[in-house]
Amino acid sequence: MQIQVTDSIDTVPAADWNRLNPDGNPFLRHEFLAALEHHGCVGETFGWLAHHLLAFDDEHRLVGAVPLYFKTNSYGEFVFDWAWADASERAGIPWYPKAVVAIPYTPATGRRLLVDPQLVGHEAVRQALIEAAGELVREQGLSSLHWLFPDTADTASLEDAGFLLRLGCQYHWTQPGYRDFDDFLDSFSAHKRKKLRRERRRVVEAGIEHRIVHGHEAGDADWRTMHHFYQSTFDKKWGTATLNLPFFRELGATMGEQVVLVFAECDGRPVAGALCFRSPTALYGRHWGCEADYHSLHFETCYYQGIDYCIREGLTLFEPGAQGEHKVSRGFLPTPTWSAHWVAEPRLRDAIADFLSREQRAMRDYIHTLHEEHLPYKAGRLPPQPSHVRPID
Known part of the structure; x- marks a missing residue:
C-alpha cells in the first residue's frame, strides 16, 4: 500500500x-x-x-x-x-x-x-x-x-x-416510519402539538406557499435567488459568505439529484429559501435566508418542510444544521x-x-x-435514537 x-x-x-x-x-x-x-x-x-x-x-x-x-x-x-x-x-x-x-x-x-x-x-x-x-x-x-x-x-x-x-x-430528527406529518404530530403531547400547528397555520395565513425544487430541476433564476438568500444571511450577521454562485451552479449540474431547494413564496415572489442536501437515507439542512420577517417562517421553511420531505421520501434522518436548542421542542433529539x-x-x-x-x-x-x-413526545412515542454517531453513556 x-x-x-x-x-x-x-x-x-x-x-x-x-x-x-x-x-x-x-x-x-x-x-x-x-x-x-x-x-x-x-x-x-x-x-x-x-x-x-x-x-x-x-x-x-x-x-x-x-x-x-x-x-x-x-x-x-x-x-x-x-x-x-x-x-x-x-x-x-x-x-x-x-x-x-x-x-x-x-x-x-x-x-x-x-x-x-x-x-x-x-x-x-x-x-x-x-x-x-x-x-x-x-x-x-x-x-x-x-x-x-x-x-x-x-x-x-x-x-x-x-x-x-x-x-x-446537535439536534437531529429520526422517524420510525410516520405515515404523514399529522402522524408525526400525534406522537407529541397535546400542548406541544397545538403550538406547532399554530406555527404552521401562521405561515399559511400570511399567504406564503412553499415550493421544493431539486438541483437538477432548478433554473438559473432559482440558483440566483437561493444564492441571494444565502448571501443575505451572512451580510446580516457580519459573516463571510464563502460559497459563490458558480459553486451553486456546478452542484446543480453535477449532483443536482442530491440538492434540495426549498422556496417560500408570497404572491408568487420568493421571500425566503433553504438549501438542503440529501443521501438515500438522510436530509441535511445547510443554509437559509429571508427577505422579510414573517412569524414562524424560519421554522416552517427550515424544519417542517424538511420533516415533511423526509416522511414523503422515506428518509430516516434529518440533520438541520448546527446549534439551535429551540429545535428540541419541535421534535429534534439532542x-x-x-x-x-x-x-x-x-x-x-x-x-x-x-x-x-x-x-x-x-x-x-x-x-x-x-x-x-424537554422532549415534546408522549410516553412510549419517542422516535429511535440516531445511530450514525457514537452514543454517550
Whole structure:
C-alpha cells in the first residue's frame, strides 16, 4: 500500500473517489469537494489548503482516502477552538497552521476515513491513513490535527489511536416510519402539538406557499435567488459568505439529484429559501435566508418542510444544521457529536485534555437533561435514537 498527498481532488477520477462513499453522503462526493476547489471556496483566500490523503494498493487502485486541509484560521469548522488558539499563542506556540480532516463549512456527521468497503484488510487501510495523517502533520511542523464530526466507527478508531475526544451536541430528527406529518404530530403531547400547528397555520395565513425544487430541476433564476438568500444571511450577521454562485451552479449540474431547494413564496415572489442536501437515507439542512420577517417562517421553511420531505421520501434522518436548542421542542433529539484532536506541544495537550474531560462531563449532563425534561413526545412515542454517531453513556 502506498500513501500519496494531493492538493487537488481532480487528480483522482470521480468514480474512484465515489466508490469509497457507498452511503451516498453528498458532502463526501467527489463532485461536492471538487466544486469547492474549482470556484475558490477553499484555498488560500479562505485558509483551507487541500492536502488530501490517497491510499493505493499494489495495482495502483485507490482503496482509501481522507479529505484533509491545512488551515490558517478556524473559520468554517463548527468545532470552536479559538480559546485553544489564544492560549497557545500566549504561550508562544503558534496555533496556525494546523490540519483538519473535515468537510469545509459543513457540520454534518459522516465518515472521514474513506475505505473501499469491499476491500479485504479494511481496518489496515484505516490505520494506515490515520498514521499517514499524523506523519504529514509532524513533517510539516503543524501545531495540531483535528478530525471533525466523524461517525461512530471513525470515532472509535481515532480514540484507539490516542486522539483526545471532544463531545458536542446537535439536534437531529429520526422517524420510525410516520405515515404523514399529522402522524408525526400525534406522537407529541397535546400542548406541544397545538403550538406547532399554530406555527404552521401562521405561515399559511400570511399567504406564503412553499415550493421544493431539486438541483437538477432548478433554473438559473432559482440558483440566483437561493444564492441571494444565502448571501443575505451572512451580510446580516457580519459573516463571510464563502460559497459563490458558480459553486451553486456546478452542484446543480453535477449532483443536482442530491440538492434540495426549498422556496417560500408570497404572491408568487420568493421571500425566503433553504438549501438542503440529501443521501438515500438522510436530509441535511445547510443554509437559509429571508427577505422579510414573517412569524414562524424560519421554522416552517427550515424544519417542517424538511420533516415533511423526509416522511414523503422515506428518509430516516434529518440533520438541520448546527446549534439551535429551540429545535428540541419541535421534535429534534439532542444528539452527541464528536471530534478528535492531537496536539504536538505536550504541555498544551495536557491542558486541553483536562479541559475536554471537564467539558465532556458538563455536555453529558446537558444532553441527559434535555432528554429527560424537554422532549415534546408522549410516553412510549419517542422516535429511535440516531445511530450514525457514537452514543454517550
